[in-house]
Amino acid sequence: xxxxxxxxxxxxxxxxxxxxxxxVKGKEACISSxxxxxxxxxxxxxxxxxxxxxxxxxxxGVGYDVEFLQDELRKILNLDEPLHMALVGVGxxxxxxxxxxxxxxxxxxxFTIKLVALFDVKPELVGTYVDDVPIYSVEEIPRVVPENDxxxxxxxxxxxxxxxxxxxxVAAGVKAILxxxxxxxxxxxxxxxxxxxxxxxxxxxxxxxxxQHS
Amino acid sequence: xxxxxxxxxxxxxxxxxxxxxxxVKGKEACISSxxxxxxxxxxxxxxxxxxxxxxxxxxxGVGYDVEFLQDELRKILNLDEPLHMALVGVGxxxxxxxxxxxxxxxxxxxFTIKLVALFDVKPELVGTYVDDVPIYSVEEIPRVVPENDxxxxxxxxxxxxxxxxxxxxVAAGVKAILxxxxxxxxxxxxxxxxxxxxxxxxxxxxxxxxxQHS
Numbered sequence: 037x038x039x040x041x042x043x044x045x046x047x048x049x050x051x052x053x054x055x056x057x058x059x060v061k062g063k064e065a066c067i068s069s070x071x072x073x074x075x076x077x078x079x080x081x082x083x084x085x086x087x088x089x090x091x092x093x094x095x096x097g098v099g100y101d102v103e104f105l106q107d108e109l110r111k112i113l114n115l116d117e118p119l120h121m122a123l124v125g126v127g128x129x130x131x132x133x134x135x136x137x138x139x140x141x142x143x144x145x146x147f148t149i150k151l152v153a154l155f156d157v158k159p160e161l162v163g164t165y166v167d168d169v170p171i172y173s174v175e176e177i178p179r180v181v182p183e184n185d186x187x188x189x190x191x192x193x194x195x196x197x198x199x200x201x202x203x204x205x206v207a208a209g210v211k212a213i214l215x216x217x218x219x220x221x222x223x224x225x226x227x228x229x230x231x232x233x234x235x236x237x238x239x240x241x242x243x244x245x246x247x248q249h250s
Numbered sequence: 251x252x253x254x255x256x257x258x259x260x261x262x263x264x265x266x267x268x269x270x271x272x273x274v275k276g277k278e279a280c281i282s283s284x285x286x287x288x289x290x291x292x293x294x295x296x297x298x299x300x301x302x303x304x305x306x307x308x309x310x311g312v313g314y315d316v317e318f319l320q321d322e323l324r325k326i327l328n329l330d331e332p333l334h335m336a337l338v339g340v341g342x343x344x345x346x347x348x349x350x351x352x353x354x355x356x357x358x359x360x361f362t363i364k365l366v367a368l369f370d371v372k373p374e375l376v377g378t379y380v381d382d383v384p385i386y387s388v389e390e391i392p393r394v395v396p397e398n399d400x401x402x403x404x405x406x407x408x409x410x411x412x413x414x415x416x417x418x419x420v421a422a423g424v425k426a427i428l429x430x431x432x433x434x435x436x437x438x439x440x441x442x443x444x445x446x447x448x449x450x451x452x453x454x455x456x457x458x459x460x461x462q463h464s
Contacts, residue, residue, distance in 0.1 A: 051453035055432075077434055114456045121452070132346035133448065140449055149452050187459040188452065212455040214448075218269075220291055228458035230451055234347065234428075235354055237444055238335070238363050238402065239265035241426040242328045244442035245401040 046086050050109055052076045053083070057106040058146055068099035119149050120186045122210070124201045125193035126156040126171055129216060133190060134166045152184050155201075174201065181208035192216045202229075260300050264323055266290045267297070271320040272360055282313035333363045334400045336424070338415045339407035340370040340385055343430060347404060348380045366398050369415075388415065395422035406430045416443075 056075040060067055069087075073080040087093050087100070090112055094100045110116040123134055137151045154171040156162065162173045172180050180186070189210045193201050198217035205213065212228045215221055218236070221229050270289040274281055283301075287294040301307050301314070304326055308314045324330040337348055351365045368385040370376065376387045386394050394400070403424045407415050412431035419427065426442045429435055432450070435443050 047457050048454050050457070051450045054453070055450070075434075112457065113453055114460050115453060119456055119459065128346040128349050132342040135342050136448065137452075147449060149449075149456060188455060211460075212458040214451055214455060220289075228455060230455055232446070232448070232451060234350065234446070235361060235363075236265045236269070237428055237446060238351075239268065239327055239329060240262050241402060241428055241442060241444055242333055242363060243261045243264070243326065244426040245333065246328050246425075 042089050046089060049076065049078060049082075049086055050113055052078070053086075054106065054109045054113070054115075057102050057109070061102050061106065064102060066099045067102050067105075069094065072100065115148050117148065119188060120152045120184050121149055121188040121190065122153045122155060122177075122181060122184075122186045122205070123151060123190040123192065124155040124174065124177075124205065125191065126154050126158075126161055126166065127192060130154070130156075130190070130192035131166055133192060133216075134169060137190075138167045138169065149188065153180050153186060155180075157197075174204065177204040178208050181205065181210060187211045188213075190214045190216070191221075195219045256303050260303060263290065263292060263296075263300055264327055266292070267300075268320065268323045268327070268329075271316050271323070275316050275320060278316060280313045281316055281319075283308065286314065329362050331362065333402060334366045334398050335363055335402040335404065336367045336369060336391075336395060336398075336400045336419070337365060337404040337406065338369040338388065338391075338419065339405065340368050340372075340375055340380065341406060344368070344370075344404070344406035345380055347406060347430075348383060351404075352381045352383065363402065367394050367400060369394075371411075388418065391418040392422050395419065395424060401425045402427075404428045404430070405435075409433045 053072060053076055056072055069080040069083040073083040084094065090108065093105050093108060123130055134151055134154060140147050141150050151169055154166060154169055155174045155177060156171055157174050161171045164171050187210055189205050191198055191201055191213055195217045198215065198219050199221060202213060202221045202223060206223055206227050211226065213221065214230050214232050216232050218233050223229055267286060267290055270286055283294040283297040287297040298308065304322065307319050307322060337344055340348065348365055348368060354361050355364050365383055368380060368383055369388045369391055370385055371388050375385045378385050401424055403419050405412055405415055405427055409431045412429065412433050413435060416427060416435045416437060420437055420441050425440065428444050428446050430446050432447050437443055
C-alpha cells in the first residue's frame with residue numbers, strides 16, 4: 037500500500053507505534069493515544085495526527101483497538117507478508133548485519149523482512165554462506181534479484197563502488213535501499229534511499245556532548 | 251559549544267554540510283547556498299536558515315567562505331578536537347562497528363571521533379583487543395570512562411541489558427549514546443540518545459517498496 041505526499045517523518049514513526057502495539061498486545065484490547073504516545077516517545081496529538089493520515093482508526097474516549105491498528109499498520113508498511121531483502125558487500129559490517137537480520141527474523145515471527153541473498157566481488161566469498169544465506173557474485177544481481185522478488189537492499193560496500201552497486205540493484209527492481217556507504221546515492225524518483233551513515237550519526241551526536249539541554 | 255532550542259533536524263544536517271565543505275575545500279574558496287544545498291540534498295533556503303541559527307556566515311552574492319564555515323561547523327559540533335568514545339557489547343555487530351570506526355579514524359584526519367575503550371561481560375573477551383582497542387569488563391565502566399574522558403558511546407548489547415549498560419555509562423559521565431539495541435532508553439535530560447535500530451529502519455523502508463512516489 038502507498039499514500040501520496042505523506043512525509044518521511046510520519047512514516048518513520050509508524051514502526052515505533054507498531055512495536056508498542058506488539059508490546060501491549062494480549063495485555064490490553066485498546067490503547068489511548070496518550071499511552072501509545074508515552075510508550076513511543078511521541079506527543080499524543082502527534083500520534084493522532086500521524087494515524088489520521090491513513091484513516092479513522094480511533095474511537096473517541098476508547099482509543100485504538102490494538103489488534104486492528106496493528107494489522108492496519110502492517111498493511112501500510114508492507115509488513116503483512118514476507119519481504120525479501122538483499123545485502124551487497126559482505127565485509128565485516130555486512131557480515132554482522134546479515135547475521136543480525138537473520139537472528140531477528142528467526143526469533144521474531146512479526147519481523148517479516150527476510151534476507152535471502154548476499155552479493156560480493158571477492159571470488160573467495162562467492163559460493164559460500166552466512167548462516168544459510170548464499171553469497172553471489174555482484175554480476176549475478178540482474179538474475180538473482182528478480183528471481184527472488186527482492187525489492188529491499190542493504191548496501192555496505194566501500195564508498196567508491198556504492199553508486200555502481202546501487203545502479204545494478206535499481207535496474208534489477210530494488211525499490212528501497214539502506215545505505216551504509218558514506219556517499220549520497222543517485223536513484224530514480226520511485227526508489228527510496230535511507231542513509232545509515234554511522235560517521236554522520238556520531239558527528240551529529242558529538243553536538244550534544246557539551247550541550248546544556250533543558 | 252551548544253545552543254539552546256535548536257531542533258535535532260537542524261543538527262542532523264550540519265555533518266552533511268561539513269562533508270560537502272570537505273569535498274570542495276581546496277577547489278573552491280567560496281560556496282553558494284545553492285551549490286551547498288545541491289550537494290547536500292537540501293533546499294538552498296533551508297541551508298541559509300540552518301546556518302543562520304549559529305551566526306552570519308554568508309555574504310550576499312558571494313556565499314560562504316569554505317574554510318571559515320568548515321571551522322565554525324567543527325566548533326559547533328564539538329569536532330574541533332579529538333573526542334573519545336566507548337562501545338559496550340562486543341558481539342559481531344559491536345566488533346564490526348569498532349573496526350569500522352577505527353578505520354575511519356585512521357584514514358580520515360578530519361574524523362576526530364576516536365574509539366578508545368570497549369566493554370563486554372564475557373570473561374574470555376576481557377583483556378583482549380579489537381585492532382588496538384582494549385576490551386574491559388563492564389564493571390570497569392565507572393573507572394575507565396572518566397579516566398579516558400569518554401563522553402560519547404555506542405551501545406550494541408542485547409535489549410534486556412541495554413538500560414543497565416546505559417545507566418552505567420551515564421553515571422560515569424557519558425553525554426551522548428548511539429543505541430543499536432531495539433529498546434527505548436531512559437536517560438536524564440542532559441543526555442542525548444540516537445536510536446540506530448536497524449529493524450525499525452528496515453520496517454520504515456518497507457513502506458516505500460510499493461509506493462508510487464512523485
